[in-house]
Amino acid sequence: MYSVKQIAEITGSECFGKSNYAVNYFLTDSRSLLSPVDTLFIALRTERNDGHRYIEPLMKSGVKAFLVQAGVVDLSAYSDSDTSFIVASNPLQALQVLASYHRSRFSIPVIGITGSNGKTVVKEWLYQLLKDRFTICRSPKSYNSQIGVPLSVLNLNETHTLGIFEAGISQPGEMELLASIIRPTMGVLTSIGSAHDEGFNSREEKVAEKIKLFSESKELVLAGIEKDKVPSTLPGRALFVSEFDDADLKISFENSTLHLKSASHHYHFPIPFSDTASVYNVATCVGVLLQSGYTEAEITKLLYQLQPVALRLEIKNGINNSLIINDYYNSDLDSMRIALSYLQQQNRKPKKIVIISDIEQSGIQPASLYRQLAELLTQHRIDLLVGIGKEISAHKPLFKAGSLFYRDTIDFIHQFNSMSHYLADAGILLKGARSFGFENISRLLQLKSHDTIFEINLDKLTSNVNYYRSLLNPGVKLMCMVKAMGYGSGSTEIAKTLHHIGVNYLAVAYADEGVELRRSQIDLPIMVMSPEEGAFEDIINHRLEPELYHFKVLHGFAQKLDALGISDPYPVHIKIDTGMHRLGFEEQELDTLIEALKKLPQLKVQSVFSHLAGSDNAELDDFTQEQLRIFEKAFTQIEKALGYTVIKHICNSAGITRFKQAHYNMVRLGIGLYGIGANAAEQQKLENVGVLKTRISQVKTVHKGQTVGYNRNGKVDRDTRIATIPIGYADGFNRLLGNGKHGVYVNDRFCKTIGNICMDMCMIDISEVNCAEGDEVIIYETTEQIHALAAALNTISYEVLTGVSGRVKRVYVKE
Secondary structure, eight states: OEEHHHHHHHHTOEEESOOOOEEOEEESOGGGOOOGGGEEEEOOBOSSOBGGGGHHHHHHTTOOEEEEETTTSOGGGGTTSSOEEEEESOHHHHHHHHHHHHHHTOOSOEEEEEOSSOHHHHHHHHHHHHTTTOOEEEOSTTOOSTTHHHHHHTTOOTTOSEEEEEOOOSSTTSHHHHHHHHOOSEEEEOOOOSTTGGGSSSHHHHHHHHHGGGTTOSEEEEESOOGGGSOSOOSSEEEEEESSTTOSEEEEEETTEEEEEOSSOEEEEEOSOOSHHHHHHHHHHHHHHHHTTOOHHHHHHHHHTOOOOOOSEEEEEEGGGEEEEEOTTOOSHHHHHHHHHHHHHOTTSSEEEEEEEOOOSOSSOHHHHHHHHHHHHHHTTOSEEEEESHHHHHTGGGSOTTOEEESSHHHHHHTHHHHGGGGTTEEEEEEOOGGGOTHHHHHHHBOOOOSOEEEEEHHHHHHHHHHHHHTSOTTOEEEEEOHHHHHTTOHHHHHHHHHHTTOSEEEESSHHHHHHHHHTTOOSOEEESSOOGGGHHHHHHTTOEEEEOSHHHHHHHHHHHHHTTOOSOEEEEEEBOSSOOSSSBOGGGHHHHHHHHHTOTTEEEEEEEOOOSSTTOGGGHHHHHHHHHHHHHHHHHHHHHHTSOOEEEOOOHHHHHHOGGGOTTEEEEOGGGGTOOSSHHHHTTOOOOEEEEEEOOEEEEEOTTOEESGGGOEEOSSOEEEEEESOOGGGTOOGGGTTTTOEEEETTEEEEBOSOOOSSOEEEEOTTSOOOTTOEEEEEOSHHHHHHHHHHTTSOHHHHHHTSOTTSEEEEEEO
């Protein structure tokens, strides 16, 4: 697309090293590397991360071109290499300037979408509605930030006849930059909600800032907002779509029909959705079509084909020890690149398989489309392609020998038993156009379970890690705790994500947890915090590193090394008891400990550490300072006696934020990783990672005077509508929560329990909620809800998270 030299000239930057590299891919996330030879890595410094730390690993992976910040990289160290550097005062601004220049090369119509809610859904639905008439370039997923927008626009090429890009902002001054990149000829404002209100002085200020996106737009569609809430002068012909009386198209909905009433016409559109958000989003899309000259008959026909939008991929355990990545209904090359990058990360499975249908309405000639798909699969070293559909089957020669092809989904299911052995021990990506019904394949592949699931958001986990990482000085290592099934979230997938985002150490409670991680191809250093004598051999065989806290454990582990004939120094971690009085060598034992270590050359002290007893409690700060004094005395004496430097760590999650002087050269991140902060200020920086949810099994009415549940404890004094949900104390929903002591959330309404909690189910009062069998029920999805549940149990959030039973299926999602 551009040479390194051209990019430097366009962005007003300096170029060092080779300048003739051709750049076709722009990368800001090192985890998503696709084609090293023609990729430019943009090293961005954010509040929580610094891309410059990934330059060396990317060089080893074959990347030759980097856009870096002036003064950060010592370029002289690379003078003899074939690496090229573009040096800018601000790499993000350089990326934005390049994208703005790139956009200026195209005179095609572009739709720019902004708002608080529904941007991505409206974008995807407009793509569905317009793809038969245009070849469309659109934002991948929800790429709408200061980084996402330029990356999206840089995907424009000469084959496109329409662009659809979304833009999101969180504070004043951001939209003008995005407007200069997108330059929409038509502007769309989706509904305005409370998202990012804290960044603006008023809702009016936020609206005015968002509308700056439309400064060059000739047509506007403004949804869900009154006319007097927007600036009096708008750049183009505006169409207001809302339920308000001043709307140009007034929305109403009944009997599965969207009604839009204007001053001169009343439109009636049957639509396949009934929830309020979808009705608004469809109405917004209809406004765009009307502004674009589509007739009512044409719109009606198009809406009939409209399908729900899948905004994230799901990761589930599958049959035959497989891992299923569901990203069906996002079937195009852009989303394929994103999904393949994630499949690439799941290297704990020895095989990688892609099951994909025909790619419909791509706007690309089939021969070119499937040739590009074949190249993507080759770049990602896919072991097996399973193609479903007549079109992909017709292009069989383009794909790797041994690929399997089926006429349609029914054909695949009928022949499944004869080919299922291919899927054992594999990571399997599902990508299918909606008409192929890939949900049936997903059900066939995934392990069976009941409706109760624990959904873990891996993007939020990464965000929390980056928050704590931003608090550390350069060189301070990060150890993450994945004991107790990753605080209930599932240790293997959590560890896999942590490994991929570059943490330095993992810690587990027992050796078998570490063995499981090793068997899942996790090769990070792993500390075992409770090493039992019977597990010493497993620890050694799987390269785990034990915590040694007592002389018996110290000598016992050294003897096991001798018995196995291991003479090379083995890494161990020395625990010092500084006042917690749980495990560890005490202050008065230091001299004896040091003498013992001197006589055991088969042990290499990897770290000296301790544990703060009250790091989250300001009233205990004097005690914490005394702990730090004892700890510093201990590691100073040990280092001096041994003659080498060790890793030193004492800060837990709360300690990371409250005692920065005690970070030393490593910290341990535990509960904060999962979104639980030490105080209100910290909590605002974190995102809850896990959502526990289920579905209503049955609804019935219990009449006044009747009872519900065991021992007839659920007495009702009026006719009561109840729902039975499949979660009980065997799933981690404690019996103490029964009989109205707590409840769950149905359609955003809190519904109290009624009667005793059973082993596998419980009953809730839904008298005040409009719901039906099969509707979703949230046990908790926010930190506040977790704290409320913990308070009802008179316990702490740790117990709530770790109490989710192993039989509850973990589903991992990624936006």
